[in-house]
Amino acid sequence: MELPYRFDVTATTKQIRDEHSLLAEGTSSGETVTVAGRLMLRRSQGKVAFGVLQDTTGRIQLFAPAKVTPEYDSFINLNIGDWVGVSGEVMKTKRGELSVKVQQWTVLASAHRPFPDKWHGITDPETRYRQRYVDLWVTEDTRETFLMRSNMLSLTRRWLESKDFLEVETPVFHPIPGGALARPFSTHHNALDTELYLRVAPELYLKRLIVGGFEKVFEIARVFRNEGISSRHNPEFTMLELYQAYADWNDIMELAENLIEHLAIELTGTAVIAYDGKEINLTTPWRRTTLLDLIEEHAGLKISLETPLDELRGICDSLDIEALPAYGSGKLLLEIYEKTVEPNLWDPCFVTEYPLEVSPLSREHREKDGYTERFEAIIAGREILNGFSELVDAEEQQRRFEEQLAQNEAGDEEAMVVDFDYVRALEYGLPPTGGIGIGIDRLIMLLADVQTIRDVILFPTLRPEQPPSEQRNLE
RNA sequence: GCCUCCGUAGCCAAGCCUGGCAAGGCAGCGGACUUUUAAUCCGAAGAUCGUGGGUUCGAAUCCCACCGGAGGUACCA
Numbered sequence: 394m395e396l397p398y399r400f401d402v403t404a405t406t407k408q409i410r411d412e413h414s415l416l417a418e419g420t421s422s423g424e425t426v427t428v429a430g431r432l433m434l435r436r437s438q439g440k441v442a443f444g445v446l447q448d449t450t451g452r453i454q455l456f457a458p459a460k461v462t463p464e465y466d467s468f469i470n471l472n473i474g475d476w477v478g479v480s481g482e483v484m485k486t487k488r489g490e491l492s493v494k495v496q497q498w499t500v501l502a503s504a505h506r507p508f509p510d511k512w513h514g515i516t517d518p519e520t521r522y523r524q525r526y527v528d529l530w531v532t533e534d535t536r537e538t539f540l541m542r543s544n545m546l547s548l549t550r551r552w553l554e555s556k557d558f559l560e561v562e563t564p565v566f567h568p569i570p571g572g573a574l575a576r577p578f579s580t581h582h583n584a585l586d587t588e589l590y591l592r593v594a595p596e597l598y599l600k601r602l603i604v605g606g607f608e609k610v611f612e613i614a615r616v617f618r619n620e621g622i623s624s625r626h627n628p629e630f631t632m633l634e635l636y637q638a639y640a641d642w643n644d645i646m647e648l649a650e651n652l653i654e655h656l657a658i659e660l661t662g663t664a665v666i667a668y669d670g671k672e673i674n675l676t677t678p679w680r681r682t683t684l685l686d687l688i689e690e691h692a693g694l695k696i697s698l699e700t701p702l703d704e705l706r707g708i709c710d711s712l713d714i715e716a717l718p719a720y721g722s723g724k725l726l727l728e729i730y731e732k733t734v735e736p737n738l739w740d741p742c743f744v745t746e747y748p749l750e751v752s753p754l755s756r757e758h759r760e761k762d763g764y765t766e767r768f769e770a771i772i773a774g775r776e777i778l779n780g781f782s783e784l785v786d787a788e789e790q791q792r793r794f795e796e797q798l799a800q801n802e803a804g805d806e807e808a809m810v811v812d813f814d815y816v817r818a819l820e821y822g823l824p825p826t827g828g829i830g831i832g833i834d835r836l837i838m839l840l841a842d843v844q845t846i847r848d849v850i851l852f853p854t855l856r857p858e859q860p861p862s863e864q865r866n867l868e
Numbered sequence: 869g870c871c872u873c874c875g876u877a878g879c880c881a882a883g884c885c886u887g888g889c890a891a892g893g894c895a896g897c898g899g900a901c902u903u904u905u906a907a908u909c910c911g912a913a914g915a916u917c918g919u920g921g922g923u924u925c926g927a928a929u930c931c932c933a934c935c936g937g938a939g940g941u942a943c944c945a
Contacts, residue, residue, distance in 0.1 A: 438907075441903065441904080443905075456903075487904095488904070490905070508878080508879080510880050510894050514879085514880085517937080520879090531879095620943060621869075621942075621944075623941085623944090630945070807944080
């Protein structure tokens, strides 16, 4: 069979539904259209047959009477899953189903593998993730989720551009991994004969751009972290990071909550979204509370950096927190917060004033010694963004890197190492700057009301599948 | 990484506890049917029961190992 190299489509199924929904039952519109898509259902009744054609925008019925449809016998022998192009009049059947009469048709591609059950679809998660190309066709929720993800990125870009943010691209290969406390993937460049790391965050490069004079920048960055996989973690995921010169953490908190409220309203129609059977109110302004106040509120513990180390360790023991000997007061406070507070925050809350010890890139709090102007937003018990007034002092940054290095050498594989060039950039002068990283995957999980990150990543990381032929070769 | 659960035809699955010829539906194949909506009806077919080993007269079923997946947990966003 000759398959065409191209095909002219004059209408999408959505355009047909939009333009002809008011057509009376049993009448024809007189308008001829050409549509294309995949045949999802087919029923033949002897001298008349019906099909359901699906394209990106939805579905439309095909109406094929034997005396109208050319090569009728071949038409009713199409396989479910075949791609077809159809031309004919838009009409509505006696039962009121808007249809395209099949007056001309052509096969655009044959499905040589059987398509999944038309009623049950596919439920096996492995098949859905490995063969997303099938899942997208047969599972409407999947299609809608990824359309929403695409829309969200588009809306985000437009919103930031309207505020004069510049979209930039920074390296994925980093000679020194930095910008987040995480284990990197490493790789090797042959010509340079050097070890390179896949970025765990674009942060340090973006701040170099502020030094370079781009005062508002953002990057929608795929980042890579060599950690476990769970319903909330994929080894590669997407972060929106943005930096704004002359801004502090308060400006950035306001920006972030406004962006997310805007996205919720545009994508779901309301700032009060449904998630996991409950409501989340994303209406701004969001609550802002310090980490220490939240610990007191949720655990009844009045503790701080002033609290003796032994006492903090005792609290960790009683909470079943594994506290390593190297942990200082700041790290212990963070652990206690994560255990007692984070899972219990539902509506959005900016958690503020993180200990300096666990925030190597954040600027010191302007009033409180030992704390930083850092915040995270927790929604539905999950951290979805992390930002701060950026540390601008080169000497202080050097000192913090060295502390990290000491921890790294003490065995903490997630600690940072010294990025000499980043310190050099700061020495040229970083103006007051606020910045933030937003977990795009987790945000779309909230807005699309899905419970696992794999449902918002088209091709989530899985153990590689061995094709049957390769299995033989390996033996 | 650890714990628990799952794997039966292209898809959805029963059977497993309590061992004895591997149900049914969809898709595919043959036939009937000129307005269907998961169309319906008739017919024929389709399964190394994830893989390997063990127990047994006999294993989809019980035991062990491995492979793949899911949920939880740890680290992390």
